Amino acid sequence: MAKNKYNLENLFSALADRTRLRLINLIGDSEVCVCFLVEILKTSQPKISRHLAYLRRARVVTARREGKWMHYRLTEPPDEHAARIFREVRTSLSEHPEFERDREKLERVCCATQLPIQLRRAPRPVGIAA
Amino acid sequence: MAKNKYNLENLFSALADRTRLRLINLIGDSEVCVCFLVEILKTSQPKISRHLAYLRRARVVTARREGKWMHYRLTEPPDEHAARIFREVRTSLSEHPEFERDREKLERVCCATQLPIQLRRAPRPVGIAA
DNA sequence: GCGTCGTATTCGCTTATGCGAATATGATTC
DNA sequence: GAATCATATTCGCATAAGCGAATACGACGC
16 A cells, blocks of 8 residues: 555555455444454454555545544445446445355344343444445 | 465465456456556566566466467466455456556557557557457 | 477565554553 | 543554565467
8 A cells, every 4th residue: 555646456456455354344234433443353452453544545444433433434446447347346245145144143142132241331333225 | 475375365365466457457368468567557577577487486477489479368367266256356447547557558558550669679569359 | 319489486585564662652640 | 520431543573465576387480
């Protein structure tokens, strides 16, 4: 990445990492709080945060603060071609078994009547009306 | 890259470089000799060769030897999703002005009645009947 | 065989990327 | 204001990627 001018290479660099693909897949059409991402991916919070920053720079996610919590949602990259490719990538992820499992896990965790202790007070992901 | 198992990250790593995108774009639906790629991209031969090796490892090109010359053509990556994404990428490149210019230049050079000196004996790119 | 041509690889080097650990920031609660 | 919670950033290090220069390889021509 590194460069400021938007180009396709930046998009592909952002996508060239397993953790980031999993994040994109998990966020999907919802707006998801960081703490859920940390919980589902069973990864350290700084690592998740850094990868989210990477995705922000590539302009494929946007963040919204709500009190202590940060919510992330996917966004269309500015370049038209990049946007088309990104949609195709999301479709691919959604059909990939390995990534489906992550989404199912998020579903299970956030829809359970009892959230795990570390998420007790966290705002649950919300679907975005497309 | 580095890993052997085929996955999406490998594809994106391969695409995350300007020179490689230009190579993919230049090869397009034809089979192109390395010497043309070197000539059009005005880059050193070892650099082109290394990037082609990278693309080979990502399984998006295949090479064919003909005497002293190596011909490269694009190929569908093995994974179905990767293949869909790759097609989308190719379409995007074909519509991008910056990349169009490269193709026009290749067209001009290889269709000229007189090839430049360093390409005098080189086999011209040939279109592939899809 | 020897030289040459087209291409591929290796060798140092520099820069970029990813990581865990520690620390900083920003908002909330008391 | 102090403590705490959720998140972001910095630091130091290890590994990977990209580059030019030099070299190796493989096929051809003599």
